[in-house]
Amino acid sequence: MPSLRELQVHVMDALLGAGLPRATALIAGSPTEAERRFGVYANTVQGNFRDALHSTYPAVRRLVGDDYFRQTAREFQRRHPSRSGDLVHCGQGFSDYLAQLHPDDGFTYLADVARLEWLIQESLLAAEHASLDLESLARVPPAAYDGLRFELHPALRLFESRYPALAIWEVNVGSDAEPPTLDLRSGADLIAIMRQRLQLQFHRLSAGEHCFLRAFEQGECFSAAVDCGGEADAAFAASAALQRFVAAGAVVAFTSTVKT
Amino acid sequence: MSNHLENSDGGPLPANAGIGLRAPHHLHVLSESPDVSWFEAHSENYFAEGGSHVECLSRIRARYRLSLHGVGLSLGSIDPLNREHLGNLRRVIARFEPTLVSEHLSWSSVGGQFANDLLPLPYTEEALRHVGSRIAQVQDALGRQILLENVSSYMQFSASTMTEWEFVAGVAAESGCGILLDLNNVYVAAHNHEFDSHHYLEGIPRHIVQEFHLAGFSRIDLDGRDLLIDTHGTPVCDAVWDLYRAALRRFGNVPTLIEWDTNLPSFDVLQAQARKADSLRSALRALAA
Numbered sequence: 001m002p003s004l005r006e007l008q009v010h011v012m013d014a015l016l017g018a019g020l021p022r023a024t025a026l027i028a029g030s031p032t033e034a035e036r037r038f039g040v041y042a043n044t045v046q047g048n049f050r051d052a053l054h055s056t057y058p059a060v061r062r063l064v065g066d067d068y069f070r071q072t073a074r075e076f077q078r079r080h081p082s083r084s085g086d087l088v089h090c091g092q093g094f095s096d097y098l099a100q101l102h103p104d105d106g107f108t109y110l111a112d113v114a115r116l117e118w119l120i121q122e123s124l125l126a127a128e129h130a131s132l133d134l135e136s137l138a139r140v141p142p143a144a145y146d147g148l149r150f151e152l153h154p155a156l157r158l159f160e161s162r163y164p165a166l167a168i169w170e171v172n173v174g175s176d177a178e179p180p181t182l183d184l185r186s187g188a189d190l191i192a193i194m195r196q197r198l199q200l201q202f203h204r205l206s207a208g209e210h211c212f213l214r215a216f217e218q219g220e221c222f223s224a225a226v227d228c229g230g231e232a233d234a235a236f237a238a239s240a241a242l243q244r245f246v247a248a249g250a251v252v253a254f255t256s257t258v259k260t
Numbered sequence: 261m262s263n264h265l266e267n268s269d270g271g272p273l274p275a276n277a278g279i280g281l282r283a284p285h286h287l288h289v290l291s292e293s294p295d296v297s298w299f300e301a302h303s304e305n306y307f308a309e310g311g312s313h314v315e316c317l318s319r320i321r322a323r324y325r326l327s328l329h330g331v332g333l334s335l336g337s338i339d340p341l342n343r344e345h346l347g348n349l350r351r352v353i354a355r356f357e358p359t360l361v362s363e364h365l366s367w368s369s370v371g372g373q374f375a376n377d378l379l380p381l382p383y384t385e386e387a388l389r390h391v392g393s394r395i396a397q398v399q400d401a402l403g404r405q406i407l408l409e410n411v412s413s414y415m416q417f418s419a420s421t422m423t424e425w426e427f428v429a430g431v432a433a434e435s436g437c438g439i440l441l442d443l444n445n446v447y448v449a450a451h452n453h454e455f456d457s458h459h460y461l462e463g464i465p466r467h468i469v470q471e472f473h474l475a476g477f478s479r480i481d482l483d484g485r486d487l488l489i490d491t492h493g494t495p496v497c498d499a500v501w502d503l504y505r506a507a508l509r510r511f512g513n514v515p516t517l518i519e520w521d522t523n524l525p526s527f528d529v530l531q532a533q534a535r536k537a538d539s540l541r542s543a544l545r546a547l548a549a
Contacts (some may be wrong), residue, residue: 001419004386005338008370015375026382028416036482037415042491045375052376082374085332085345086304090376127309156311198312 002026014038015045017078049077052087057094057117060110062179072101088125091118093203109184112161113168116193119157120169123193124200126155129252137254144256146223150216150242151253155195158205158214162188166202196249203248208236213245271441273298273325273471273515275361275541277534280329280519286316288451288527296531298325298359300517304332307348313511317356327360327471327517328352329440333398334366334374336391344402353402360471360515362407362440363398363432382417383427392434399437406452407438407470412445412490413479416453424449425463432468439464441511442473443503444496444519448488457503459480461510469511474504474537475519493522496533501540508544516541 002010007026014023020035027034050073054061061069076097082090095118099111138189141147159165164187171179189208192203205213211232215225231238276297281289283305288294299320306317306328320326332343353361366378381387399406410428420432432439441464450457476494479486496504496518504516518533 001384004382004384004390005370007417007419008338008367011379012370012373012375015377026417026419028418028420034415035482037487040414040480040487041375041377045377048376082376083372085306085334085342085350085368085374085376087303087332087376088307091445116312125308127310172363195311198315 008239011050015042016081017074040056046074046077049073049082051088052090053094056088056091056121057114059068059117059169060094060098060114062172063110063168072098088121091121094118097178109161109165109168111167112163114161116161116165116169116189119159119193120200123155123157123181123195126153126195128197129153129155131249132138132252132254134246140254140256146221148222148254148256149219150222150225150251151255152213153194153250153252154214155193156213156217156250158210158217159191162187162209165189166191192245192248192250194248194250201248203250206233206236208233208242209241212236212238212241213250216251266408269433273327275513275514275515276329277474277518277537278325279530279534280517280521281317281320282521282524283313283316283450284524285470285527285530286320290316291318291325294531296324298327298515300327300329300360300519301356302356303330303349303361314355316389321356325518326356326358326373327362327515328356328358329409330361330363331378332368332374332376333363334367334369335394335398335507336362336365336379336387337369337406338367338390339370339372339395341371341394346398350354350402353404360405360407361402362409362471365408365428366411366412378411380411380413380415380417381427383420383422383424385421388422388427388434392431393439395431395435399435405436405438406441407409408435409434409440409473410445410449412442412448412452412488414452414487414489423455423460423463424453425460429464429468432465438470440471440473441469441507441514442475443507444475444477444500445490447497447500447503448477451486451488458506461503461507464511466511469507469514471505472507472511472514472516473519474500474516474533476500484527491522495529496536501536502520504537505540505544508541513541513545 014020024034025039053073095111095114098114102108155164163184166189175233190205192205194201208229212225212229215228226238278298279296281299281301306314308314338496364378368375368379446457446460474496475492476496477488478491516537518530
C-alpha cells in the first residue's frame, strides 16, 4: 500500500501533466474508468488556474485570444505551478514567462502589458494609508530636509515600458468592442499606478519624477532622491515634484533622523 | 428594520438559512440590505490588505453575522502546515470576527505545489491520524474550534480501509473539530461511489454536526453512466432536499447555508432557496410539536 506521501506526490505529478498511469493505478475501478474519474480533477485544476490567470491578465488574454491563452496558461502552470492556497498569486512570473516565449518577435510588448496587469492587481489589493501629515512636515527644520526618508503609499507601483503599454491595456479591458489599432512606436510609458480608496489612478511621470519616486521606493533619503531626479532629467524640480506627489496621496509618511 | 441588523454579534448563528456571499452580489447586499440571516464568505477572497472586496465585506459584516469558509489550507497535505496561509487566516478572523470558521477535509498541495482543488484523501488510519493532528494544530494556532466539511468526490483510492463517514467521524473524534455536513456532497459522493446517503448520515454522531451546506450539481457521462459533479451551479435538487429533511431529523436545528458559485443567478434566486430551507425546517418542527 502506498504511503500518504507517495499517493499525494503521484497524484500531484499527474495533475500537473506527468506520470498519469502512476496516479490512476491508485484509483479504484478499471484503468479506463480510473482515468476518466481522474480527468475530472485534472480539468478542474487546469480550469481554476486558467480562470485565476485570466482574472489577473484580462488584457493579455484579449490580445492573444482564447485558444492561445488556454495553451499558454496550461504550459505556464506545468512550469510554474501555483505555490499558494490562494490563487490570486498564481500569475506571479507570467510576465517573465511571456518575455521568454517572445524574446524578439512582434509580441515583445505582451510581457510589458502582463507586468502592468500584475502591478495593477498588487495595487488593487494593497492596504489603505492615511495621507501625509503636513503639519508634522512643517515642523521639520530646513537643515534636516536632506536626511528625510519619504514613504510611498502601499498601493503605489512604478511602471516603465518602451511601449505604450497603458494605452494598450486601456483599449483591451472593459469593453467588448473591437479595440482600435495602436502604433507600438507611439510612445513609452513612465507611470505611477495608484489606488485612492477604491479608485485606480495612473499618473504619467517625467524621467526625473520616475527616478525620484524609485529612489524613495528603495529607501533613499531626500537628497539622494533629488540627485537621482536631476541625473535623469536636467529640468527636474524637486520641490514641485514632492508637492505633486503629496497632493496625489503618493507620498504618505516620512521619517527623520532629527527630532522634530 | 429587519432583525439581522440587531443581530450582528454574539451567540450561535440564527436558525434561518444563510447565503454564500459572492463578490458579484456585494453591491446588491450593501445597497438593498436584503433580509438574510447570515452570510458565509470564502476566507481566501478577503486575504488582501485592502481593496474593494475587503471594504465590502467590512461593511456587510457591520450589518450581518458571518461565517468564514476556507478552501486553501490543504489540511490533508503531508507538507508542513503553511504558516503564511494560517497567518492570513488568523488576520481575516481578527478583522471580520466570524461566528464560525470552517475548512475542507481534503488536500490540495504537496512539495509546495498547489492544485487549488479539493482532492479526496485515502480513507486510511495513516491519513486519519495525519489530518486529525493537523486540524488540532490549526485549532491551537487559532485558539478556537473549526468545522471540517466533507468534500464531494469523483474517485476513490484503492488504499482506503474505511468508509467516508467512518473517516469523517474519526477525524472529529481525533481532533475535536466540528463537522460541516455538506448534504449535496454526501449525495454526489453516494451516487458516484454507489453507497446509501442515509447510511452516511447514520454514521455521523449527532453532536458533532454544526452546519449544513446545500447546493446544486451537474451531470457528465462516464462511459454510459452519470457522474455527478459538484458545480454549485443549479438549484438544490429534490433528492438533496429529502436528504436535508433526514438530516434535520437526525441532527436537529443546525445552521444551514445555500451555496451557489458557477452561473451565479440574481440574489433573489438564492433568497428563494434559503426560504425553501426555512420552510422545510418549520414544517418539520410543526410536525414534531
